[in-house]
Amino acid sequence: MTTAxxxxxxxxxxxxxxxxxxxxxMECEFIEPSAESTAASKSDSxxxxxxxxxxxxxxxxxxxxxxxxxxxFTHQLFAExxxxxxxxxxxxxxGELANTVAGYLLGHLIPQQQSFSLGLPEHxxxxxxxxxxxxxxxxVVTLIEGMxxxxxxxxxxxxxxxxxxxxxxxxxxxxxxIVDAQDVPVGWGSAPQPDPxxxxxxxxxxxxxxxx
Amino acid sequence: MxxxxxRVLIADDSxxxxxxxxxxxxxxxLLGADFREAADGALALAALKAxxxxxxxxxxxxxxxxxxxxxxxxxxxxxxxxLPVIVISSAGNPARERQLKDLGALAVLAKxxxxxxxxxxxxxxxxxxxx
Numbered sequence: 630m631t632t633a634x635x636x637x638x639x640x641x642x643x644x645x646x647x648x649x650x651x652x653x654x655m656e657c658e659f660i661e662p663s664a665e666s667t668a669a670s671k672s673d674s675x676x677x678x679x680x681x682x683x684x685x686x687x688x689x690x691x692x693x694x695x696x697x698x699x700x701x702f703t704h705q706l707f708a709e710x711x712x713x714x715x716x717x718x719x720x721x722x723x724g725e726l727a728n729t730v731a732g733y734l735l736g737h738l739i740p741q742q743q744s745f746s747l748g749l750p751e752h753x754x755x756x757x758x759x760x761x762x763x764x765x766x767x768x769v770v771t772l773i774e775g776m777x778x779x780x781x782x783x784x785x786x787x788x789x790x791x792x793x794x795x796x797x798x799x800x801x802x803x804x805x806x807i808v809d810a811q812d813v814p815v816g817w818g819s820a821p822q823p824d825p826x827x828x829x830x831x832x833x834x835x836x837x838x839x840x841x
Numbered sequence: 842m843x844x845x846x847x848r849v850l851i852a853d854d855s856x857x858x859x860x861x862x863x864x865x866x867x868x869x870x871l872l873g874a875d876f877r878e879a880a881d882g883a884l885a886l887a888a889l890k891a892x893x894x895x896x897x898x899x900x901x902x903x904x905x906x907x908x909x910x911x912x913x914x915x916x917x918x919x920x921x922x923x924l925p926v927i928v929i930s931s932a933g934n935p936a937r938e939r940q941l942k943d944l945g946a947l948a949v950l951a952k953x954x955x956x957x958x959x960x961x962x963x964x965x966x967x968x969x970x971x972x
Binding site for chain 2: 647648651652706707710714717718721722724725728729731732733735736739741742743744745746747749
């Protein structure tokens with residue numbers, strides 16, 4: 630039996646892999662979060678991008694990885710124009726990636742009749758945990774062309790909404806890639822809806838909430 | 842095919858998003874079109890008032906005038922009232938889509954957008970121009 634935490638991690642990974650594949654045409658491989666796997670994404674040379682969730686609840690989505698990875702994204706996107714864009718190109722591309730990942734995630738977690746609002750991307754260097762409270766509720770780590778990208782999400786209500794997602798596999802397929810967007814069950818995004826009059830959600834299972 | 846007579850404005854505060862939207866529009870059939878860019882809603886409105894455009898592709902979250910307010914001002918303007926507007930946003934979901942379509946958006950697409958999701962819309966907007 631999968632928990633809300635498992636479903637949220639699967640949804641986060643799905644959001645990242647779909648965004649990376651469509652925006653910069655690169656594949657993501659899921660790897661287990663560990664001290665080793667996250668160390669590379671949190672080095673002094675790391676760069677992080679964070680988008681706040683402003684409505685219907687408070688939270689955030691943060692991408693963190695080595696500068697080289699985001700530079701690679703920028704080259705994938707802008708090709709021969711990337712060098713001319715310089716540092717600003719990396720910051721803009723990283724912010725857009727974080728924004729798109731957050732939007733994709735919320736778009737599938739939030740009930741269809743409810744809208745949501747995101748803040749503008751912020752960024753910083755080094756270990757984000759030094760400057761941002763270490764209060765994430767889930768962490769997903771991916772490997773992209775040999776470099777690690779860590780995705781942290783915060784907002785306890787993310788777990789409430791994840792209760793109603795169908796199970797998504799988080800195990801690797803033969804080529805190390807998890808599910809593609811087309812493989813997402815039809816039910817994803819059409820989860821049980823809250824009562825339109827009371828706003829209360831139907832009773833759901835209880836997942837074991839925890840931190841990676 | 843010559844698309845140089847088709848003028849398209851892409852409004853987004855992210856240069857990455859503008860670049861990516863342009864690539865998708867080109868791949869979806871508008872290669873060679875006259876693409877213009879605006880980094881916020883106010884600049885977009887000024888550009889639309891300065892020159893006629895055939896299509897606006899706009900983000901929602903932008904400084905100064907956001908995408909929703911931009912759409913409202915376009916629909917309130919006698920000159921711009923009929924301009925087709927495609928909204929591309931990371932904050933799109935069915936509830937927001939209904940709201941924006943009520944305001945006159947032709948379509949609301951979630952990021953990351955793809956050429957396939959634009960091709961049908963462009964074929965409707967510019968029939969026989971280049972496909």
